[in-house]
Amino acid sequence: MTGQTESPLIEIAGLTKRFGAFTAVDDVSFKVARGEVLGFLGPNGAGKSTTMRMLAGFMTPTAGRASICGHDVQADAVAARKMLGFLPEGAPTYPEMTVLSFLKFVARIRGYSGGELADRVDHAIGLTTLAGVRMQPVETLSKGFKRRVGLAQALLHDPPVLVLDEPTDGLDPNQKHEVRTLIARMAPSKAIVISTHILEEVDAVCSRAIVIANGRVVADATPAELAKRHPSGKLDDVFRALTQPKAA
Numbered sequence: 001m002t003g004q005t006e007s008p009l010i011e012i013a014g015l016t017k018r019f020g021a022f023t024a025v026d027d028v029s030f031k032v033a034r035g036e037v038l039g040f041l042g043p044n045g046a047g048k049s050t051t052m053r054m055l056a057g058f059m060t061p062t063a064g065r066a067s068i069c070g071h072d073v074q075a076d077a078v079a080a081r082k083m084l085g086f087l088p089e090g091a092p093t094y095p096e097m098t099v100l101s102f103l104k105f106v107a108r109i110r111g112y113s114g115g116e117l118a119d120r121v122d123h124a125i126g127l128t129t130l131a132g133v134r135m136q137p138v139e140t141l142s143k144g145f146k147r148r149v150g151l152a153q154a155l156l157h158d159p160p161v162l163v164l165d166e167p168t169d170g171l172d173p174n175q176k177h178e179v180r181t182l183i184a185r186m187a188p189s190k191a192i193v194i195s196t197h198i199l200e201e202v203d204a205v206c207s208r209a210i211v212i213a214n215g216r217v218v219a220d221a222t223p224a225e226l227a228k229r230h231p232s233g234k235l236d237d238v239f240r241a242l243t244q245p246k247a248a
Protein backbone atom coordinates (compact mmCIF):
# COMPACT_ATOMS: atom_id res chain seq x y z
CA MET A 1 0.00 0.00 0.00
CA THR A 2 1.36 3.38 -1.00
CA GLY A 3 -1.21 5.42 0.85
CA GLN A 4 -2.03 7.16 -2.43
CA THR A 5 -5.60 7.03 -3.66
CA GLU A 6 -5.87 5.08 -6.90
CA SER A 7 -7.95 6.55 -9.74
CA PRO A 8 -11.20 4.67 -10.41
CA LEU A 9 -10.64 1.76 -12.82
CA ILE A 10 -13.93 2.48 -14.61
CA GLU A 11 -15.13 5.98 -15.47
CA ILE A 12 -18.28 6.73 -17.45
CA ALA A 13 -19.32 10.31 -18.13
CA GLY A 14 -22.51 11.45 -19.86
CA LEU A 15 -22.88 8.18 -21.75
CA THR A 16 -25.83 8.37 -24.12
CA LYS A 17 -27.15 6.07 -26.85
CA ARG A 18 -29.94 6.95 -29.23
CA PHE A 19 -31.45 4.56 -31.76
CA GLY A 20 -33.19 6.96 -34.15
CA ALA A 21 -35.56 9.04 -32.07
CA PHE A 22 -35.45 6.59 -29.14
CA THR A 23 -33.01 7.28 -26.29
CA ALA A 24 -31.95 3.91 -24.81
CA VAL A 25 -29.25 5.30 -22.48
CA ASP A 26 -29.58 8.87 -21.28
CA ASP A 27 -26.60 10.73 -19.78
CA VAL A 28 -25.31 7.95 -17.52
CA SER A 29 -22.26 8.71 -15.37
CA PHE A 30 -20.51 6.64 -12.70
CA LYS A 31 -17.09 5.54 -11.48
CA VAL A 32 -16.02 2.19 -10.07
CA ALA A 33 -12.93 1.74 -7.90
CA ARG A 34 -10.85 -1.38 -7.33
CA GLY A 35 -12.53 -3.52 -4.68
CA GLU A 36 -16.05 -2.49 -5.66
CA VAL A 37 -18.66 -4.84 -7.10
CA LEU A 38 -21.30 -2.67 -8.72
CA GLY A 39 -24.69 -4.23 -9.35
CA PHE A 40 -26.37 -2.70 -12.39
CA LEU A 41 -30.11 -3.15 -12.00
CA GLY A 42 -33.15 -2.24 -13.99
CA PRO A 43 -36.25 -3.69 -15.60
CA ASN A 44 -36.22 -5.26 -19.09
CA GLY A 45 -35.26 -2.70 -21.68
CA ALA A 46 -33.91 -0.18 -19.12
CA GLY A 47 -30.59 0.18 -20.97
CA LYS A 48 -28.27 -2.11 -18.97
CA SER A 49 -26.84 -4.14 -21.87
CA THR A 50 -26.51 -1.05 -24.06
CA THR A 51 -24.53 0.72 -21.30
CA MET A 52 -22.32 -2.34 -20.78
CA ARG A 53 -21.65 -2.70 -24.50
CA MET A 54 -20.60 0.94 -24.69
CA LEU A 55 -18.43 0.54 -21.58
CA ALA A 56 -16.76 -2.49 -23.18
CA GLY A 57 -16.14 -0.58 -26.42
CA PHE A 58 -18.47 -2.85 -28.41
CA MET A 59 -20.92 -0.07 -29.25
CA THR A 60 -20.19 3.55 -30.11
CA PRO A 61 -21.98 6.04 -27.88
CA THR A 62 -24.05 8.85 -29.36
CA ALA A 63 -22.51 11.11 -26.69
CA GLY A 64 -20.31 10.82 -23.62
CA ARG A 65 -17.28 8.68 -22.91
CA ALA A 66 -16.12 5.60 -21.04
CA SER A 67 -12.63 4.66 -19.89
CA ILE A 68 -11.03 1.59 -18.38
CA CYS A 69 -7.87 2.02 -16.30
CA GLY A 70 -7.57 5.51 -17.79
CA HIS A 71 -7.84 4.33 -21.42
CA ASP A 72 -10.73 5.72 -23.45
CA VAL A 73 -12.62 2.68 -24.82
CA GLN A 74 -13.08 4.31 -28.22
CA ALA A 75 -9.89 6.36 -28.74
CA ASP A 76 -7.54 3.90 -27.00
CA ALA A 77 -9.50 0.68 -27.60
CA VAL A 78 -6.62 -1.82 -27.68
CA ALA A 79 -5.16 -0.65 -24.35
CA ALA A 80 -8.64 -0.53 -22.76
CA ARG A 81 -9.53 -4.07 -23.90
CA LYS A 82 -6.33 -5.51 -22.41
CA MET A 83 -7.56 -4.37 -19.01
CA LEU A 84 -11.09 -5.68 -19.51
CA GLY A 85 -12.89 -9.00 -19.29
CA PHE A 86 -16.35 -8.71 -20.86
CA LEU A 87 -19.15 -11.22 -20.64
CA PRO A 88 -21.76 -10.13 -23.18
CA GLU A 89 -25.42 -11.06 -23.05
CA GLY A 90 -26.19 -14.48 -24.57
CA ALA A 91 -23.94 -17.32 -25.67
CA PRO A 92 -20.32 -17.27 -26.86
CA THR A 93 -19.66 -16.93 -30.57
CA TYR A 94 -18.05 -19.78 -32.57
CA PRO A 95 -20.61 -22.38 -31.39
CA GLU A 96 -19.04 -25.21 -33.43
CA MET A 97 -15.75 -25.07 -31.48
CA THR A 98 -15.18 -27.26 -28.45
CA VAL A 99 -14.85 -25.49 -25.10
CA LEU A 100 -11.09 -26.17 -25.11
CA SER A 101 -10.47 -25.00 -28.67
CA PHE A 102 -12.59 -21.87 -28.11
CA LEU A 103 -10.65 -20.93 -24.97
CA LYS A 104 -7.30 -21.64 -26.69
CA PHE A 105 -8.42 -19.42 -29.56
CA VAL A 106 -9.30 -16.61 -27.13
CA ALA A 107 -5.95 -17.08 -25.35
CA ARG A 108 -4.05 -16.78 -28.65
CA ILE A 109 -5.95 -13.56 -29.46
CA ARG A 110 -4.96 -12.32 -26.01
CA GLY A 111 -1.31 -12.88 -27.00
CA TYR A 112 -0.50 -16.06 -25.07
CA SER A 113 1.40 -19.04 -26.49
CA GLY A 114 3.03 -22.30 -25.41
CA GLY A 115 2.95 -23.31 -21.76
CA GLU A 116 1.55 -19.98 -20.61
CA LEU A 117 -1.42 -20.37 -22.98
CA ALA A 118 -2.09 -23.89 -21.65
CA ASP A 119 -1.82 -22.66 -18.04
CA ARG A 120 -4.21 -19.75 -18.67
CA VAL A 121 -6.79 -22.01 -20.33
CA ASP A 122 -6.53 -24.65 -17.58
CA HIS A 123 -6.89 -22.00 -14.89
CA ALA A 124 -10.00 -20.47 -16.54
CA ILE A 125 -11.53 -23.95 -16.97
CA GLY A 126 -10.84 -24.67 -13.30
CA LEU A 127 -12.35 -21.37 -12.07
CA THR A 128 -15.57 -21.95 -14.01
CA THR A 129 -15.79 -25.73 -13.41
CA LEU A 130 -15.80 -26.66 -17.09
CA ALA A 131 -13.35 -29.60 -17.03
CA GLY A 132 -16.13 -32.15 -17.61
CA VAL A 133 -17.23 -30.54 -20.89
CA ARG A 134 -13.91 -29.28 -22.27
CA MET A 135 -14.07 -31.50 -25.40
CA GLN A 136 -17.75 -30.74 -26.12
CA PRO A 137 -18.80 -28.31 -28.88
CA VAL A 138 -20.12 -25.10 -27.31
CA GLU A 139 -23.41 -25.32 -29.26
CA THR A 140 -24.25 -28.66 -27.59
CA LEU A 141 -23.94 -27.26 -24.05
CA SER A 142 -26.85 -26.26 -21.83
CA LYS A 143 -27.51 -22.54 -21.30
CA GLY A 144 -25.76 -22.53 -17.91
CA PHE A 145 -22.62 -24.17 -19.29
CA LYS A 146 -22.55 -21.74 -22.24
CA ARG A 147 -22.72 -18.90 -19.73
CA ARG A 148 -19.72 -20.35 -17.89
CA VAL A 149 -17.75 -20.64 -21.15
CA GLY A 150 -18.44 -16.91 -21.64
CA LEU A 151 -17.25 -16.26 -18.10
CA ALA A 152 -14.11 -18.34 -18.67
CA GLN A 153 -13.11 -16.25 -21.71
CA ALA A 154 -13.70 -13.05 -19.70
CA LEU A 155 -11.44 -14.22 -16.85
CA LEU A 156 -8.72 -15.86 -18.92
CA HIS A 157 -6.24 -12.96 -18.88
CA ASP A 158 -6.98 -12.04 -15.23
CA PRO A 159 -7.98 -8.45 -16.11
CA PRO A 160 -8.35 -5.72 -13.43
CA VAL A 161 -11.82 -4.80 -14.76
CA LEU A 162 -14.73 -7.19 -15.29
CA VAL A 163 -17.98 -6.20 -16.98
CA LEU A 164 -20.40 -9.12 -16.71
CA ASP A 165 -23.85 -8.92 -18.31
CA GLU A 166 -26.13 -11.22 -16.29
CA PRO A 167 -23.36 -13.65 -15.28
CA THR A 168 -25.71 -16.05 -13.49
CA ASP A 169 -28.45 -16.10 -16.14
CA GLY A 170 -29.47 -19.70 -16.83
CA LEU A 171 -27.39 -21.21 -14.01
CA ASP A 172 -28.90 -23.61 -11.49
CA PRO A 173 -28.82 -22.61 -7.79
CA ASN A 174 -25.53 -24.46 -7.14
CA GLN A 175 -23.83 -22.86 -10.14
CA LYS A 176 -25.20 -19.43 -9.17
CA HIS A 177 -23.65 -19.88 -5.75
CA GLU A 178 -20.32 -20.92 -7.30
CA VAL A 179 -20.20 -17.92 -9.63
CA ARG A 180 -21.14 -15.50 -6.82
CA THR A 181 -18.41 -17.01 -4.63
CA LEU A 182 -15.94 -16.62 -7.50
CA ILE A 183 -16.94 -12.96 -7.99
CA ALA A 184 -16.61 -12.28 -4.26
CA ARG A 185 -13.17 -13.93 -4.24
CA MET A 186 -11.94 -11.80 -7.15
CA ALA A 187 -13.52 -8.58 -5.85
CA PRO A 188 -10.67 -7.16 -3.70
CA SER A 189 -8.26 -6.97 -6.65
CA LYS A 190 -10.67 -5.80 -9.36
CA ALA A 191 -13.40 -3.36 -10.30
CA ILE A 192 -16.45 -5.42 -11.26
CA VAL A 193 -19.79 -4.44 -12.81
CA ILE A 194 -22.52 -7.05 -13.04
CA SER A 195 -25.98 -6.54 -14.45
CA THR A 196 -28.72 -8.62 -12.94
CA HIS A 197 -32.46 -8.93 -12.46
CA ILE A 198 -31.93 -10.97 -9.34
CA LEU A 199 -32.13 -8.72 -6.33
CA GLU A 200 -30.79 -11.36 -3.91
CA GLU A 201 -27.61 -11.26 -6.02
CA VAL A 202 -27.13 -7.64 -5.04
CA ASP A 203 -27.18 -8.56 -1.36
CA ALA A 204 -24.96 -11.58 -2.00
CA VAL A 205 -22.10 -9.96 -3.93
CA CYS A 206 -22.51 -6.23 -4.58
CA SER A 207 -20.94 -3.49 -2.51
CA ARG A 208 -22.95 -0.90 -4.42
CA ALA A 209 -25.97 -0.82 -6.71
CA ILE A 210 -27.07 1.47 -9.50
CA VAL A 211 -30.70 1.30 -10.59
CA ILE A 212 -31.47 2.39 -14.14
CA ALA A 213 -34.93 3.01 -15.60
CA ASN A 214 -35.74 4.30 -19.09
CA GLY A 215 -32.02 4.80 -19.69
CA ARG A 216 -31.47 7.04 -16.64
CA VAL A 217 -29.79 6.39 -13.30
CA VAL A 218 -32.47 6.62 -10.60
CA ALA A 219 -30.42 5.38 -7.62
CA ASP A 220 -26.74 4.85 -6.75
CA ALA A 221 -26.15 3.55 -3.22
CA THR A 222 -25.02 0.59 -1.14
CA PRO A 223 -27.56 -2.27 -0.93
CA ALA A 224 -28.16 -1.42 2.76
CA GLU A 225 -28.82 2.27 1.95
CA LEU A 226 -31.16 1.28 -0.87
CA ALA A 227 -33.12 -1.13 1.31
CA LYS A 228 -33.79 1.68 3.82
CA ARG A 229 -35.69 3.62 1.15
CA HIS A 230 -38.82 1.50 1.67
CA PRO A 231 -40.61 0.89 4.98
CA SER A 232 -40.43 -2.88 4.33
CA GLY A 233 -36.60 -2.73 4.08
CA LYS A 234 -36.85 -5.06 1.07
CA LEU A 235 -34.84 -4.39 -2.08
CA ASP A 236 -37.59 -5.63 -4.38
CA ASP A 237 -40.02 -3.07 -2.95
CA VAL A 238 -37.43 -0.33 -3.47
CA PHE A 239 -36.79 -1.60 -7.01
CA ARG A 240 -40.51 -1.52 -7.84
CA ALA A 241 -40.97 1.97 -6.41
CA LEU A 242 -38.01 3.27 -8.42
CA THR A 243 -38.75 1.60 -11.74
CA GLN A 244 -42.53 1.19 -12.07
CA PRO A 245 -44.38 3.90 -13.95
CA LYS A 246 -46.42 5.96 -11.49
CA ALA A 247 -50.19 5.36 -11.63
CA ALA A 248 -51.99 8.31 -13.22
Ligand SMILES: Nc1ncnc2c1ncn2[C@@H]1O[C@H](COP(=O)(O)OP(=O)(O)OP(=O)(O)O)[C@@H](O)[C@H]1O
Pocket residue numbers: 019024042043044045046047048049050051
Ligand atom coordinates in the same frame (compact mmCIF):
# COMPACT_ATOMS: atom_id res chain seq x y z
N1 LIG B 1 -29.71 -1.99 -31.92
C1 LIG B 1 -30.83 -1.48 -31.41
N2 LIG B 1 -31.71 -0.81 -32.18
C2 LIG B 1 -32.84 -0.27 -31.65
N3 LIG B 1 -33.17 -0.35 -30.34
C3 LIG B 1 -32.33 -1.02 -29.54
C4 LIG B 1 -31.12 -1.61 -30.01
N4 LIG B 1 -30.48 -2.20 -28.96
C5 LIG B 1 -31.26 -1.97 -27.88
N5 LIG B 1 -32.37 -1.27 -28.22
C6 LIG B 1 -33.43 -0.82 -27.31
O1 LIG B 1 -32.84 -0.10 -26.26
C7 LIG B 1 -33.52 -0.36 -25.03
C8 LIG B 1 -32.51 -0.82 -24.00
O2 LIG B 1 -32.09 -2.15 -24.33
P1 LIG B 1 -31.07 -2.97 -23.43
O3 LIG B 1 -30.84 -4.28 -24.10
O4 LIG B 1 -29.90 -2.12 -23.13
O5 LIG B 1 -31.93 -3.16 -22.10
P2 LIG B 1 -31.60 -4.07 -20.83
O6 LIG B 1 -31.77 -3.18 -19.63
O7 LIG B 1 -30.30 -4.75 -20.99
O8 LIG B 1 -32.81 -5.10 -20.90
P3 LIG B 1 -32.89 -6.67 -20.46
O9 LIG B 1 -32.96 -6.67 -18.99
O10 LIG B 1 -34.18 -7.09 -21.08
O11 LIG B 1 -31.68 -7.38 -21.02
C9 LIG B 1 -34.60 -1.37 -25.34
O12 LIG B 1 -35.83 -0.67 -25.53
C10 LIG B 1 -34.14 -2.00 -26.65
O13 LIG B 1 -35.24 -2.45 -27.42
